Structure formats: structure tokens, C-alpha cells
Amino acid sequence: MIMRHVKWGLTVGLLMLALGFLGSGMTALAKRTDQTVTFGQLTAKNPKRLAAIRQAARQQVLKQAKVKGASKIEAVYQVKLPTHMTKKATLTVAGLQMNLLANRFKVKRITIPYSRLKGKVVNRYLPKANRTKRVKTTKMVALTFDDGPDPKLTPRLLKTLKKYHVHATFFEVGQSVARYPKISRAVLAGGNELGNHSWNHPNFNQIGTAKTVSQVNRTNRAIYQATGTLPQYVRPPYGNITATEGRAIEQPVVRWSVDSRDWAYLNSRKDINEVMKDTHGGDIVLMHDIHPQSVAAVPTIIKRLKAKGYKLVTVSQLLNDHALPGLQYFGAHDYRTTGK
Structure with missing residues (x-):
């Protein structure tokens, strides 16, 4: 019985230790990803990259607003989206989070998945799975x-x-x-x-x-x-x-x-x-x-x-x-x- 208690105690202790490491790892991940950045940083001050982010943002507005038909498609081009490099966004676990001004869709905030920003945002701001790598196009x-x-x-x-x-x-x-x-x-x-x-x-x-x-x-x-x-x-x-x-x-x-x-x-x-x-x-x-x-x-x-x-x-x-x-x-x- 004593040995069972000892083993149980060791098991619980190891589990708690593992959870502690996991928790600290998750906290560290959150700290690394919930990061405020400017669009100038995300795009290396390239206005064409910023235009690509706006393009991805329109798709995300429609998705979050659950627009199914075509009646509101024109309106998405009227949504005010960032044009200045000093404006800020947040890198989160789920994607790039942006606050929006008042709009017809009543969407106050969007989170663009990193998969939609591949090749558009500077690599170091993307998770490794969404970074572009050099490809050989000769074939x-x-x-x-x-x-x-x-x-x-x-x-x-x-x-x-x-x-x-x-x-x-x-x-x-x-x-x-x-x-x-x-x-x-x-x-x-x-x-x-x-x-x-x-x-x-x-x-x-x-x-x-x-x-x-x-x-x-x-x-x-x-x-x-x-x-x-x-x-x-x-x-x-x-x-x-x-x-x-x-x-x-x-x-x-x-x-x-x-x-x-x-x-x-x-x-x-x-x-x-x-x-x-x-x-x-x-x-x-x-x-x-x-x-x-x-x-x-x-x-x-x-x-x-x-x-x-x-x-x-x-x-x-x-x-x-x-x-x-x-x-x-x-x-x-x-x-x-x-x-x-």
C-alpha cells in the first residue's frame, strides 16, 4: 500500500510538473504572438504589401459577417481599411487581428488567418508553417x-x-x-x-x-x-x-x-x-x-x-x-x- 501511495504521489507530481511546463510554454507562446506591430513593420513599408493585406481583410469581413449572397459585396469595398504604415495590428495565435471603424457589416474586429497572408507579410511575422520558402521554377x-x-x-x-x-x-x-x-x-x-x-x-x-x-x-x-x-x-x-x-x-x-x-x-x-x-x-x-x-x-x-x-x-x-x-x-x- 505504501508503495502504491508513493507511485501515485510520484505520478501526480510528474503530471503537475509537466502541466506547469506546458502552462508556462503556453504563456510564453501567448506573449510571443499577442504582439502589437505596425503595418510598416509587417510590410517592410511596401504599399503593395499593405494593399494585399486590405485584399485579405475584405474576404475576412465577409466571412465574419457571414455574408452568403452577393448583395453586400459592393459594400465591402467601402470598409475603411489601413492605408498608413503607422497604423497598428496585433499578432495573435489565430492570425492578424485588426480593429475596424464603423461599417455596414457591424464588424468591429477581424482576425485574418496567417494562411491568407503568406507571401504578403514579411516572413518573420508569420508562423513557420505559413512562411514562403525559395522554390525552383525552372521545371x-x-x-x-x-x-x-x-x-x-x-x-x-x-x-x-x-x-x-x-x-x-x-x-x-x-x-x-x-x-x-x-x-x-x-x-x-x-x-x-x-x-x-x-x-x-x-x-x-x-x-x-x-x-x-x-x-x-x-x-x-x-x-x-x-x-x-x-x-x-x-x-x-x-x-x-x-x-x-x-x-x-x-x-x-x-x-x-x-x-x-x-x-x-x-x-x-x-x-x-x-x-x-x-x-x-x-x-x-x-x-x-x-x-x-x-x-x-x-x-x-x-x-x-x-x-x-x-x-x-x-x-x-x-x-x-x-x-x-x-x-x-x-x-x-x-x-x-x-x-x-
């Missing part, structure tokens, strides 16, 4: 598809991507998203990315900044209503966008470095030859999922690129999550100010 290629969703061809393309264990990025037209929301959801469900390609494909350079912003926001609204998430990227129709428009929409612009010219050829063999002739590591390939010839060419393109040792990835993977508003991206290491 990476991003396939992108414009102008969908198409009710027949996009599902066929999604089956091909799934078959070959490949993910791609789709830049969709808002009016088609509104017509076929189920397909847009299927794009994301397959592990692919979904971007904004305007509402009805006008040339932004010919319609002016106000109408360009309306085109982008209207499509963002349609994509949010269909999927419950705002798209990160915009691809302007014909690749045309001014610097003023780029600043106004506050989303990274994704262009391309390889044009398959599938829209001109409407010939699967020519599509395949064009892509294989021009594609190298780090490239963003432009195709369309509204032409049957283009969709028919994809299996061969995938197999031939893989045979050359290329890994086919999303735009975010190719850019290592570093895409920022105000910049346009042509490839893994080719980016410029939007409109230049």
Missing part, C-alpha cells in the same frame, strides 16, 4: 484557361486535369459564372484556382477606369455568390489595363508569357505545337476552355510537358504566393507595374 509551368465556364467543355477539362493529377488556374467571365455557378464551384473543388476575367470581356483601355472597376467588382460579386470566396487575381481581357485601373481594382494582375493562339487556330495539333514550341520553366501558358479544339489538346500538352520533366502548377504556386496588387505577372520572375 514549373502554369496552365491557365480563359473565358469560361462553359457548361460542356469546362467539366470535360476538369476531368482531364483530375486524370493527370494536374491543377490549373481559370480566369472566368462574370456573366458566365452567374449562369453556371455549379461549374465554378467544381473548378475550386478540384483544387484549381479561379480568377476574375471581367463581366463581359470588354477592352478595359476603351471603357475607362470607373467602368473597369465596375466590371471587376461585378465579377467578384458573381464569383463570391457562386463559391463563397473572392478571387485573388484579375486577368484583363486582351491583356489591356492602365496603371490607374490597376491601382483602383487593388488585385494582382496575371498576364501570360506563352500564348497558345488557340483562339485563332481552332486546331488541336497547332495548339499543341505552339505550346510545346514556346514553353519553358517559369512560364504562364494562355489557353481557353470555350473551344473544343483547345480542350482536346490539353491531354497531349500535359503528357508532353510532363515528359520533359515539368511540374504543372497553379499561378499561386508558380509565383510562390508573392503576387501583390499594383503589379502584373507574366511569368515566375517577370513582373512589372500594372499598365507598364
